[in-house]
Amino acid sequence: MSLLFYSFFGLIGLLLILFVWLIRKPRWTAPSSAARGADDECECRHMAYLPQIRQAFSDSDFDFLAKNVSREVLRRIRLERRDVALAYLAALREDFQSLLRMARAIATLSPELDTVREFERIGLTIKFAWQYRMIRWKFLAGTAPLAQLHGLSDIVSGLSVRIEAALNELGERAALAAELASSMNRRGLGAG
Amino acid sequence: MDEIDVFQRVLWGIAISLDGVLLVLLLKRKNHRVFPAFFVYILVDFLQGFVVLASYLVWGFDSEIAGRVGWGTQAFVIAARALAVAQICGQVLAKYRGVWALAKRLLLATAAIVLLVSWAVARGSWQFAVLNADRGMELAVASSILILFVFIRYYGVTVEPAVSVLAIGFFLYSCFHVLNDTILERWLYNYSKMWNLVGLLAFMASQSLWIWVLRERQSATTREPKLLPEGIYNAVTPEINDRLRALNDYLGQFWNVVRKRS
Numbered sequence: 001m002s003l004l005f006y007s008f009f010g011l012i013g014l015l016l017i018l019f020v021w022l023i024r025k026p027r028w029t030a031p032s033s034a035a036r037g038a039d040d041e042c043e044c045r046h047m048a049y050l051p052q053i054r055q056a057f058s059d060s061d062f063d064f065l066a067k068n069v070s071r072e073v074l075r076r077i078r079l080e081r082r083d084v085a086l087a088y089l090a091a092l093r094e095d096f097q098s099l100l101r102m103a104r105a106i107a108t109l110s111p112e113l114d115t116v117r118e119f120e121r122i123g124l125t126i127k128f129a130w131q132y133r134m135i136r137w138k139f140l141a142g143t144a145p146l147a148q149l150h151g152l153s154d155i156v157s158g159l160s161v162r163i164e165a166a167l168n169e170l171g172e173r174a175a176l177a178a179e180l181a182s183s184m185n186r187r188g189l190g191a192g
Numbered sequence: 193m194d195e196i197d198v199f200q201r202v203l204w205g206i207a208i209s210l211d212g213v214l215l216v217l218l219l220k221r222k223n224h225r226v227f228p229a230f231f232v233y234i235l236v237d238f239l240q241g242f243v244v245l246a247s248y249l250v251w252g253f254d255s256e257i258a259g260r261v262g263w264g265t266q267a268f269v270i271a272a273r274a275l276a277v278a279q280i281c282g283q284v285l286a287k288y289r290g291v292w293a294l295a296k297r298l299l300l301a302t303a304a305i306v307l308l309v310s311w312a313v314a315r316g317s318w319q320f321a322v323l324n325a326d327r328g329m330e331l332a333v334a335s336s337i338l339i340l341f342v343f344i345r346y347y348g349v350t351v352e353p354a355v356s357v358l359a360i361g362f363f364l365y366s367c368f369h370v371l372n373d374t375i376l377e378r379w380l381y382n383y384s385k386m387w388n389l390v391g392l393l394a395f396m397a398s399q400s401l402w403i404w405v406l407r408e409r410q411s412a413t414t415r416e417p418k419l420l421p422e423g424i425y426n427a428v429t430p431e432i433n434d435r436l437r438a439l440n441d442y443l444g445q446f447w448n449v450v451r452k453r454s
Contacts, residue, residue, distance in 0.1 A: 103433075113293065
């Protein structure tokens, strides 16, 4: 049997698997208006827990516990903090996805798209998903240091605030332009 | 005609009848206005059945002329199928102007690349030229539908169930056709009768799906989304991409630290 013969079977098998994955129920659908998308997506509510997360992951906190509690208690605390770290990572991913949903909603409702930017975002999404999985597996295997997690959330929260501000500004500009156009029309009608 | 089994003749008759049922349903429910290219495809396929049947009756199943008539008319069927798939893609995405412009380029590029690759990797002899062209076209149709569903999923586009089922029918049939052609290429003469039979069964499965979904009248108009002003995308998207990249870089640094320590 030739390699070509099997490669066509392999290719069709791959297409069928991909197709089944694609026709699963989607987790989100395109919004009917931009405003709804912008309101929903900028929440990033997990950022509110940042101070507590930072405290839990600080080196000084670990040092203090290591000196003052038994090994058993320290082990249990480490496990609990690992769970917190995993939940924190998941929350960050949720925030990442919220921002991504907003980007896709804007793209869906835009009259023109930039191919490079769209592909760049797909690449970033794949990269994030891969890194997230690897870090998560490291945590589950107990080999990842918890202290490195803080700082991630600064990037996400900063992004949300700036995008929200940009959207508001653009909304105001669009409203102003519409108002100008309508007043010019009225003047035109009056003159005629 | 005696060379064809009774069972196969019966199946052939059923397939042509199912085409007839589809045509009647399309006309009766006025769905031919919603899916004109699909209507043309079914009509061409229906007519091809009679032309091929006539050629078998006149020249015999194993004759070279009947073979040429079969493959020659198949070119029209495949072209009509490609048009029907193109129309489905347009029906789903055209209302999102930006996404459709991007998808159109990608769909055309995918179809062209798949056709070229499948032609390049196939056996070079002219004996298999028609078979390879047929397989290449079917592979291009399957890939295009897959790309369409990638866009639907990625951008969260809502699709009418009927359009979705039509696309699924095309995709499954094209996949099956590629496999069938690949087997035929390997065991050309020993497999030709089985190839006809298996192809018929696969097509009948798709026909049943289409009949099921077209039994009801489909609405011709879909709600048009209100698009954003042009500036929004150009102002916001680079910002989002920059931040996503920054987040990725941070996650990458974090991953490097994790890897070094462990």
